[in-house]
Amino acid sequence: xxxxxxxxxxxxxxxxxxxxxxxxxxxxxxxxxxxxxxxxxxxxxxxxxxxxxxxxxxxxxxxxxxxxxxxxxxxxxxxxxxxxxxxxxxxxxxxxxxxxxxxxxxxxxxxxxxxxxxxxxxxxxxxxxxxxxxxxxxxxxxxxxxxxxxxxxxxxxxxxxxxxxxxxxxxxxxxxxxxxxxxxxxxxxxxxxxxxxxxxxxxxxxxxxxxxxxxxxxxxxxxxxxxxxxxxxxxxxxxxxxxxx
Numbered sequence: 001x002x003x004x005x006x007x008x009x010x011x012x013x014x015x016x017x018x019x020x021x022x023x024x025x026x027x028x029x030x031x032x033x034x035x036x037x038x039x040x041x042x043x044x045x046x047x048x049x050x051x052x053x054x055x056x057x058x059x060x061x062x063x064x065x066x067x068x069x070x071x072x073x074x075x076x077x078x079x080x081x082x083x084x085x086x087x088x089x090x091x092x093x094x095x096x097x098x099x100x101x102x103x104x105x106x107x108x109x110x111x112x113x114x115x116x117x118x119x120x121x122x123x124x125x126x127x128x129x130x131x132x133x134x135x136x137x138x139x140x141x142x143x144x145x146x147x148x149x150x151x152x153x154x155x156x157x158x159x160x161x162x163x164x165x166x167x168x169x170x171x172x173x174x175x176x177x178x179x180x181x182x183x184x185x186x187x188x189x190x191x192x193x194x195x196x197x198x199x200x201x202x203x204x205x206x207x208x209x210x211x212x213x214x215x216x217x218x219x220x221x222x223x224x225x226x227x228x229x230x231x232x233x234x235x236x237x238x239x240x241x242x243x244x245x
Contacts, residue, residue, distance in 0.1 A: 031211040034218050036120050037204055038089040040227035044081050045205055048137070051077070052184065059177075068144070072242055075141040080234035081134065084227065090219035091121030098131065099124035111194075118212060120219055129187060136180040143173035145242055 051074050058067040085094040099107075104124040111125070122130060146169055161169075191201050204210040 030214070032214055032216075033209040034120070034212045034216055035208050035221065036091050036210045036212075036219060037208045038092065038221050038227075039208065039224065040080075040084060040222075041089065041092045042205055042208055044077060044084070047077055048074070052137075052180070056181070071141050071144040072238065074137060075145065075241065076231075076235045076238035078134065078138050078141060079237050080227075080231050082138075083230045083234060084222075087222065087226065087230075089222040092222075094131075096219075097122035097124075097127035099127055101128075104128050111197075118216075120210075120212065120216065129183075129190070133180075133183055133187065136176055136183055140173065140176045140180055142241070143169050143176060147173055 051070050055067060055070045055074070058064070058070060084092050087093075090096055104127070107124040194201050
């Protein structure tokens with residue numbers, strides 16, 4: 001026996017089987033990418049981002065013809081999203097992410113914990129933010145179309161609206177725009193705060209996939225043909241509203 005080596009020393013080599021078992025266990029417990037956002041939902045999200053930015057730019061530059069066209073496109077997209085929220089993919093459905101206000105508040109109290117959120121779709125607080133943004137966008141698009149028809153004398157329903165109400169709709173369009181910009185700024189700030197605590201919200205909305213604990217069930221995805229049918233129906237409904245509002 002070598003001097004200085006205690007009797008309890010175990011010099012037996014670690015077997016490759018032990019290493020393989022350890023590596024397999026680590027891989028089995030590692031988060032895995034799960035498809036949580038379908039293509040129609042992601043396209044809607046980024047088209048809304050582009051169109052809201054374009055609406056802001058055209059309003060500031062006074063390009064009102066383009067501003068109106070953008071508003072009409074927004075309306076068609078919003079109608080599609082409302083329909084998709086009822087019959088679309090699981091994570092896109094309103095019933096999957098609209099939680100009670102109490103549950104949303106509990107989530108906000110815990111959000112400061114570091115690490116990614118294991119929520120498959122929108123978290124309880126994020127669901128209310130989505131609903132708020134959709135409501136503001138829809139109100140802005142509808143009031144904007146009414147104002148355009150009223151000025152151009154194209155809307156057959158505008159003659160039935162009293163002047164005080166028509167003026168109120170014009171004021172509401174301006175107020176909703178300011179509220180929308182504030183909500184968008186809050187939305188961006190929340191994304192930055194989540195990123196600071198290690199939770200990337202933009203990546204899944206780009207790729208559709210989020211790294212989640214193993215064993216997480218992938219949400220059901222609606223077929224693309226259904227999204228195409230709903231898109232055509234939304235465009236038709238938007239055209240009718242633009243003609244008769």
